[in-house]
Amino acid sequence: MDMAMATMSHKHTHDQLQRLLSSSTALSHLKQIHAQILHSNSNTLLPKLVLSSCTLSSSSSTLDYALSVFSQIPNPPTHFSNQLLRHLSRTPLPHKTLFLYHNLRTIDVFTLDTFSFPPLLKAVSKLSALTYGLEIHGLASKLGFLSDPFIQTALIAMYASCARIMDARLLFDKMSHPDAVAWNTIIDGYCQxxxxDDALSLFEDMKNSGVKPDFVILCTVLSACGHARNLSYGSSIHEFIKDNGLAIDSYLQSALINMYANCGAMELAREIYDGLSSKHLIVSTAMLSGYAKLGMTKNARFIFDQMIEKDFVCWSAMISGYSESDQPQEALKLFNEMLRQRIVPDQITMLSVISACSHVGALVQAKWIHTYVDRNGFGRALSVNNALIDMYAKCGNLVKAREVFENMPRKNVISWSSMINAFAMHGNADNAINLFHRMKEENIEPNGVTFIGVLYACGHAGLIEEGQKLFSSMIHDHHISPTREHYGCMVDLYCRANLLRKAIELIETMPFAPNVIIWGSLMSACQIHGEAELGEFAAKQLLELEPGHDGALVVLSNIYAKERRWNDVGLIRKSMSYKGISKEKACSRVEINNEVHTFMMADRYHKQSDEIYHKLDEVVSQLKSVGYKPSTSNILIDLEEEDKKDLVLWHSEKLAVCYGLISRRKESCIHIVKNLRICEDCHSFMKLVSKVYQVEIVVRDRTRFHHCSSGICSCKDYW
DNA sequence: CTAGGGTTAG
Structure with a gap:
């Protein structure tokens, strides 16, 4: 490489340049060769340069460079543009393929031949970009290419991955003698x-039609078994392979391992895995994700760390494993490490990363991820934008969530539902409901999830009648049969409004047995509305369903504590410690000046701890002068009154807000994320701080957001 | 010697 660079200063022959092109390993080097090519008029080398830069890396900048060189080639031969299309469609950034397609279209329609269509459709499939798919289908039709079986199969794949499985099926049924590839595509389409179950029955149809299952189809079917958690069918395929003495290649190995792993049969997966002499990258990824899905992230990480060769898929698997197993910080850490190692993520990686960011709830990270997404061309994908809406909402920034939503060129029912849910979470019921009506005006059909959002919004804003109307409209106008979750929303709506009789009536008449969530909602309502007797009943029902449910035990003891029945409190505490159950430790994070600080109750780990407690004293006396009285009614433990006051004052969110007051820049709001529900005392504390210190405070607790300013909270004390 | 399908991440 150094030698190559050293020779760049003098003029090269065509052959020399060609050799340099094949040996280049850096973009900067290719750019120098580019200059030489132009200088020596060896323009016939430009195509070679384009392909070299593509194979060099699939990062966004390299591909952009390849495309810009391509655009300098006058009248590129079709076979060459096809090669480039094919290459781009296989990178993690398939939208570059469509970019090239646009350029080709502006040159001349007939630079596309039948060979151009499969890669184009592949890119469309990866992006699930139906609008492009339809356009390309139309073009292929105009050019008379539809009888080409390659294009037919690619179209089936395209429709299937754009969620139009019926269109895919119609095309498939039109094929007179579908070959194994076509069968596989449609079976895979049903899986996607x-x-x-349809996929498995199509597999039976295929066998009956006389087409012999090949390796590829066996892989697809095994994967279907895994997703359907159909261990018996999966095992029977395994038997079939053994009986027919088929050699098991690395694809089949990973398909088998994955099937067992997805069915939760890690021992069987492990059995195959341990027997392998060399652990192929993909096989290891299958094992890794099997463990990750079961929440066994340590086992997963062990495999990950032992892998010598890692691609973006296994990084994604590990990242999503953390993200889905309640370790979002680990997920983000790993993503940073991935970028440091210059592994290019794709859309699916980004979805996991965005989801991890939502779980963490840190706005700085959220904004950073968003910038990254936009700079690297992921911002066009519908699913990515949907995830961004949810992320901003869960990070407390409704304005940004809305900005993403409004700027989306295309929205689907998930986009609308996410935005409605975003408003609902923040107690902004009016906007949630307005958006719901706007959605209907734009003829987007709401689904069951959409209704969960609006019903939740109504419940949290005390809009009883509106909620009842929507619930009935869902059933009668939209023909959606309510699930247990919908009933849950309605029960919660009545509970919050202190219409406990109606809540119970609904619980008794609904066609489901009440679950933990429904009893929990009734139970909390009783606690808030001081209905000790009914609350005790609900808590006991809950404990019946889930003995040792920590929330129920805590609430039950709170109910007793409120009534000063210390004996009963003691009994519960004893049974909790006996069963080894304890309330999850409360912790709060505050984000100040792009840094995240974590506090536990009464902790002194922070380096400015003294200052924080000093501030706390000051704040407390300030608030007391405007009428604040620490309320100890929610303290579980039977302590002396004075000690309880200290405990409640040392709640982690109070420490966090004090740190915020010390360190925030002027005018900025204080943003706190708490893992549990905020207690009554902290809630009034936050409201008063927002008034006395004229600061906006946003608290995300376990279930919703509280926006406090000028002494008022967006939840209207109703949570 | 340039064309379609597979395994792994959601």
Whole structure:
């Protein structure tokens, strides 16, 4: 490489340049060769340069460079643009393929031949960009290419991955003699759309039609078994492979391992895995994700760390493993490490990362991820934007969530539902409901999830009648049969409004047995409205369903504590410690000047701890002068009154807000994320601080957001 | 010697 660079100063022959092109390993080097090519008029080398830069890396900048060189080539031969299309469609950044397609279209329609369509459709499939798919289908039709079986199969794949499985099926049924590839594509299509049982029955159809299952189809079917958690069918395929003495290649190995792993049969997966002499990258990824899905992230990480060769998929698997197993910080850490090692993520990686960011709830990280997404061309994907809406909402920034939503060129029912849910979470019921009506005006059909959002919004804003109307409209106008979750929303709506009789009536008449969530909602309502007797009943029902449910035990003891029945409190505490149950430790994070600080109750780990407690004293006396009285009614433990006051004052969110007051820049709001529900005392504390110190405070607790300013909270004390 | 399908991440 150094030698190559050293020779750049003098003029090169065509052959020399060609050799340099094949040996280049850096973009900067290719750019120098580019200059030489132009200088020596060896323009016939430009295509070679384009392909070299593509194979060098699939990062956004390298591909952009390749495309810009391509655009300098006058009249590129079709076979060459096809090669480039094919290459781009296989990178993690398939939208570059469509970019090239646009350029080609502006040159001349007939630079596209039948060979151009499969890669184009592949890119469309990866992006699930139906609008492009339809356009390209139309173009292929105009050019008379639809009888080409390659294009037919690619179209089936395209429709299937754009969630139009029926269109895919129609095309498939039109094929007179579908070959193994076509069968596989349609079976895989059903899998992608979640119809695993249909996929398995199509597999039977295929066998009956006389087409012999090949390796590829066996892989697809095994994967269907995994998704359908159909261990018996999966095992029977395994038997079939053994009986027919088929050699098991690395694809089949990973398909088998994955099937067992997805069915939760890690021992069987492990059995195959341990027997392998060399652990192929993909096989290891399958094992890794099997463990990750079961929440066994340590086992997963062990495999990950032992892998010598890692691609973006296994990084994604590990990241999503953390993200889905309640370790979002680890997920983000790993993503940073991935970028440091210059591994290019794709859309799916980004979805996991965005989801991890939502779980963490830190706005700085959220904004950083958003910038990254936009700079690297992921911002066009519908699913990515949907995830961004949810992320901003869960990070407390409704304005940004809305900005993403409004700027989306295309929205689907998930986009609308996410935005409605975002408003609901923040107690902004009016906007949630307005958006719901706007959605209907734009003829987007709401689904069951959409209604969960609006009903939740109504419940949290005390809009009883509106909620009842929507619930009935869902059933009668939209023909959606309510699930247990919908009933849960309605029960909660009545509970919060202190219409406990109606809540119970609904619980008794609904066609489901009440679950933990429904009893929990009734129980909390009783606690807030001081209905000790009914609350005790609900808590006991809950404990019946889930003995040792920590929330129920805590609430039950709170109910007793409020009534000063210390004996009963003691009994519960004893049974909790006996069963080894304890309330999850409370912790709060505050984000100040792009840094995240974590506080536990009464902790002194922070380096400015003294200052924080000093501030706390000051704040407390300030608030007391405007009428604040520490309320100890929610303290579980039977302590002397004075000690309880200290405990409640040392709640982690109070420490966090004091740190915020010390360190925030002027005018900025204080943003706190708490892992549990905020207690009554902290809630009034926050409201008063927002008034006395004229600061906006946003608290995300376990279930919702509280925006406090000028002494008022967005939840209207109703949570 | 340039064309379609597979395993792993959601």
């Amino acid at each position: 759309n979640g119809h695993f």
